[in-house]
Amino acid sequence: MTSATVQSEQTMTTAKADSQSAGLAPTAANAAELPKETLLKWLYDMQLIREFENRTMQAYQQAKIGGFCHIYTGQEACAVGTIGCVNHDDPVITAYRDHGHALARGMTPEACMAEMFGRITGCAKGKGGSMHMFDRKNWLFGGHGIVSAQTPMGAGFAFATKYEHEVLGKTLQGTEAKKKVTLCYMGDGALDQGAFHEAQNIAALWGLPVIYILENNGYSMGTAIHRHTANAENLTDRAKGYGMLTKKIDGLDIMNIYNEFKPIVDQCREESRPAFIDLKTYRYQGHSMSDPQKYRTKEEVDQYKDKDSIAKLVSDLMDKGWLSEDNWKDMQKDIREIVREAIDAAEAAPVPEDDELFTDVYANPEKNLSPTATYSHGTKNPLM
């Protein structure tokens, strides 16, 4: 390849990426044309996450939940909006602020809450906790605790779906292979890990259909983004460097997320290529439950609360005449009830039996794997 061709290819890639930024995607999406049921379901899911997280905080303060616990309030539109753009059997993986993604993917509030309560009915039978929400039925591959560890893994699911398509000619479950997209969520702290750069390079090099969704809440734990990453205002430039599709999207307005994000999903799926989305959002709570938040002002938090994504969607739906004050009150009431029931069920559920300590360590628990432990198969979680 001559240097001239290299250069012209680079220009083309840049142009493609730029056309994305300019909103010139090949397919258009318009949330305003979606059916009423879809938008009401989004509102329901977002409010479910809000209520669930508020009750999670209470339970944590009552010491019913242990360990690290990262609250998702403020970011609800991100999970619900982006998951609303993919199919149920598209793989999803996220970091440790994962309750929102689990609920948006369809995990029951009971399985999610019971996991945090350390009960056998939790999604991981009480072995994972807040940071490790897994749901095989709903194609959710975790909840991962190490910052950016999920980013190479996101590429791996995309690799597997491409492999199903190109090598196996069918899915691993034996059904007809189809083009899939993997969603890989990350916080802005994950931008700075080498793993993410390796993952982007591999994904772009091999044309893997994975979308890295940066839920950019402006803080890597307590370090503001301009203090932890270079050129923070132009993060999409990095993705362009890898020849990836990329776009900066306002993550506080779910209708906007759909309009901007859906065409990228379609394009990544169709063209088998990766993308990076800088989804601007804000978290209302601290990094984790133990964060005194000395690094930001109450005014800043309030400023974002004025742009609350749930309030925005409620107002949009009311403008359309699809939601009345009474409908909204009823929905909130129903959700309060559902979350209360989830908490009651989690509280009433049994803790894991002592011998669960030694199950699910090996899929083939042979003899002499340990000098002290005897391993066996775990029971299947009835809720999952």
Add this chain to the structure above:
Amino acid sequence: MTTLPMIETEIHPAVDNPALPDFVSESELPSRDGDRVIQFREALREAMSEEMRKDKRVFLLGEEVAQYSGAYKVSQGMLEEFGEERIIDTPISENGFAGMAISAAMMGLRPIVEFMSWSFSFVAADPILNNAPKMLYMSGGQFGCPIVFRGNDGAGGQLASTHSWCVEALYANVPGLKMAIPSNPYDAKGLLKTAINDPDPVFFLESERMLGDKAHVPEEEYYIPFGRARLAREGDAITLVSFGRPVNFCLEAAEKLSAEGIEVDVLDMRTIRPLDIDSVIERVKVTNKVLVVDQSWPFASIASEVVTQICERCFDWLDAPPQRLNTEDVPTPYAKGLEYNYLPNPDRIYAAVKAMVNA
């Protein structure tokens, strides 16, 4: 030592394909004697190729495995047979491609990840230690991780400190993974075929210094079950317990000792997790003395673990304190003579046995 107990073949419901190979007893395995002599690297290649022909979910990825034919020619010719979709050259990004392969395994594929050297696996420590072995547990039994990580372990030839790592003691510490360390071409093939079919993550440790070793490897297909040691040489004076390359050092020392009328056991463990401690105990009850020869550093090593288990389980059968012979407790030197002295070489084994037998 000749018959093996039944292998437990019931697989966790999280794993899609529960079929494990049909294991037979050691005596039913094809003969180790014959004239189909191939190199260790060819045995590894045969194991991978046979499994790849049978199962399209199996693929190989790593640095230089495809167009370059493998940095150590293990995968030579595999690109031509299986194509670039299944023999995959990666960038030098161990963290990236190991993490990627782990999630492909969670989906149900069967990746074989080649580390050019296990010394390079440390930059992938997070995925291989924090994800692969813990996935089944962390997900409450929902996602398994059927993956093989393989590559060269231990001192090569004068590669000095950073390229000569023995990772067995460090990695075997982690529950959830399995570890196989073959010492010869025959076992390498049979163990690698088992590793590829095992539903758990398997760390498969080879040695650059052994890849050219030659031995008879039968034409017919066979699988060597994990957790079954092999008595490579039988004696009465002492039991030498070892695994991987140092097994050959033990056999060399045993020859020299035999010339002096000292007959020793050499027990090749073949896998570290599971560890066939039952066979160790069986032989200790015969010889009443044991020396564990291990090419990792002594502090908290595999040898320390084996000695501990011997003390716990057959202390009363010992006529002398169980001993270990490890790599010397220093970083790996470059100079040839220093590197030789650093390893648990045949001369050191010979001297250690003489001291124990004469005590």
